[in-house]
Amino acid sequence: MFHKEGHKIIVITFIIVVAGILLAESFISIVWLKTVILIALLAFLILILQFFRNPKRHTVLNNKQVLSPVDGKVVVIEEVFEKEYFKEKRLQVSVFMSPLNVHVTRYPISGNVIFSKYHPGKYLVAWHPKASEENERTTVVVENETYGKVLHRQIAGALAKRIVNYAKLNDKASQGGESGFIKFGSRVDLFLPLDTNIKVALNQKVRGGESIIAENNNG
Structure with a gap:
């Protein structure tokens, strides 16, 4: 579950990552360079998803x-x-x-x-x-x-x-x-x-x- 404040950024990041992967596959023939770029793009996406996650919390209400x-x-x-x-x-x-x-x-x-x-x-x-x-x-x-x-x-x-x-x-x-x-x-x-x-x-x-x-x- 992701926080509403991150929805726009997550969509933009996903588009950038997909576009980057497609460009790397189409125009880069050096295998190691292509691999580095793909890993970097996926790591970036994971970081954004990690940041905007919104896990449920079990709060025990206590006014003291x-x-x-x-x-x-x-x-x-x-x-x-x-x-x-x-x-x-x-x-x-x-x-x-x-x-x-x-x-x-x-x-x-x-x-x-x-x-x-x-x-x-x-x-x-x-x-x-x-x-x-x-x-x-x-x-x-x-x-x-x-x-x-x-x-x-x-x-x-x-x-x-x-x-x-x-x-x-x-x-x-x-x-x-x-x-x-x-x-x-x-x-x-x-x-x-x-x-x-x-x-x-x-x-x-x-x-x-x-x-x-x-x-x-x-x-």
Whole structure:
């Protein structure tokens, strides 16, 4: 199953690959060169299909837990000052996605969307310290009575040239439901209350909509 954001790109890629194969078969007589071109074209198609896959996830709804919004590896767990929305200290947990990861962004908690904003920007590598403030990004805040407010921020990477954000102000967010998509390499930051009980470690691999990032200490 492939994500709707990739349908057009997949069709274009398939046409390019088929055309490339036909041209190689028709005009290249050197066997090894033809083989290299065919392997490269097929590898390119497989990479595109891999990137836009959209596997089903089995989300267990729990208002006392924050789930990972994306697939990837935890690269940041630290206390920071969040400047855009909270304007106070929060716990930041960042998940980095390689081009091979599923790039669907999912709501980490259920609740009401109380903030959603897009920012144009640069395309620094996603793990750059300034990427969270200078890259193309979207910021979404969801609130529920049990956990409070959770901010998740999609950040474009060096390869990503388009962020898709489905979250609109006053939407009803469902934990694990799709909130957006980032095309080609990126990262998502979570900003959580300081008394949050973090359930992941640095370099841990997580799955969007399934892996528990944090838990409410009062629950």
